[in-house]
Amino acid sequence: MRKRMVSPSFFSDEDLIANFDAWGRLLYVGLWCIAEDSGCFEPSPLQLKMQIFPGDNIDPKDIEKWLAKLAELNKIIFYEIAGKNYAWIKNFHKHQTLDRPSPPNIPLPDWLEWCGKEHFGNDRHKWHYKFTGKLFDDKSKTIRRQVEDVSPRKKEKKERSTSTRRHFDDMSTKEIIAKFTECIYPGITPYDIDRLTAYIEDGLEPDLIIYAIEEAAANNARRMSYIMKILDRLRAAGITTREAAEAEKAGRKTITASHRSDDIKMPYHRIVRAPRGDAASPPDAGSAALPDKLSPRREDADSSRDAVSLGNADLPPGQRLAEAWGFDK
Known part of the structure; x- marks a missing residue:
């Protein structure tokens, strides 16, 4: 079974409505899904019953009658190759857009030719089925014109999906x-x-x-x-x-x-601390100015024992260090 497009005209086809009930029309739709990309299929009533009506109580004899009626209405065309019967849906290529069609497994009738790898190599966008001969009566020119008009080479002018070709x-x-x-x-x-x-x-x-x-x-x-x-x-x-x-x-x-x-680079100001062991020495004149109130780390205050004098021995370590550096208490 394959995905196919169903034309809206199917539901208003007078021939189908006048000659088939709902099951017969459903069979005709199912044939489009059963058929290969060539439009050909094997018209075996029992096989079609299993494929299209697997869960319905449909007699294969009814399917055989419906197939004969479709052939009478020129909807499908029977042909025989090597003693085996096959069928072709006449308007298949009129309603189906085939991009990179698959090669045929069912033998093709005399009026169809497969143009695939032997013609175009691995360029599958060019593969297509071509109508080559007459069918059986005066209508053959019309049929040939319908098939040729929708060949892959001309479909590219109608649909955007084939613009790749x-x-x-x-x-x-x-x-x-x-x-x-x-x-x-x-x-x-x-x-x-x-x-x-x-x-x-x-x-x-x-x-x-x-x-x-x-x-x-x-x-x-x-x-x-x-x-x-x-x-x-x-x-x-x-x-x-x-x-x-x-x-x-x-x-x-x-x-x-x-x-x-043009970005402005902000200057980087560095605060210079007195080295350990020289806490009483004031900062150099050329160094950056220290803030008004200094909050030295505890380790600096505790390590500045040489800044302790008799006058400030009772003061907290941080205040002693600030006094040693010359800041206001």
Whole structure:
């Protein structure tokens, strides 16, 4: 089972409403999920019952009748290869957007051709199914036109999700992918490629995108959001080239350096204490002025025994030291 898109027109299709009940219409929706990316599936009633109606009491004979009716309404087309029956949903490629489709496991009918690795190598964005021949009647031209109109090469003109294919072959885009893989992380996703190449559509040069990737790596911010933040800032400033971005960065560094040179350096004042054993000596004339009131540490006061005299022996140690230095009591 695969995820598929269901067109709103399915619910108002007159052929389906007139010929099927709710279970029959549900079978038709289930066929789209059962079918491979080619639109082909094996029309085995028992197998379809187990896949689409695993918990419902649906008779495989009813499924066989519904399949025959879908073929009668030209919704599906039966074909046979090597004695085994297969079926193809006619409008499958009209309603499904396939990005990097898978190779077929079920043999393809004569009117379908798989263009994959043998044609485009590992560039899976180019893999697609191509309509090559007529079906059975005059309507074949219309059918061929419907299939070709939604081939992967033309879907890129209709949907933004396939814009990556537009740029993937450009040498500049390959350089962006290589730089991203080298500087950020390996295995860039198609979604990230699409987001980066969108800046090229906005007028930014590929070298500027490479510059943003290098800046993110230099700042150890290896994430897509940081790269986009740089590119958004440059785009808002009208910068579209790498040279202009480097000049803008140099200008910001010059401004930052000038601001730093204008900073006012506050002088550092150091209070000089009298060395141990010379507490009675006043400070030098060239030394920094001491505060009006000195609160010496207890160890300095206790160690200044030579400042003790008969007149101040009864005073506290701190007051004796202040008196010895010539301060008011």
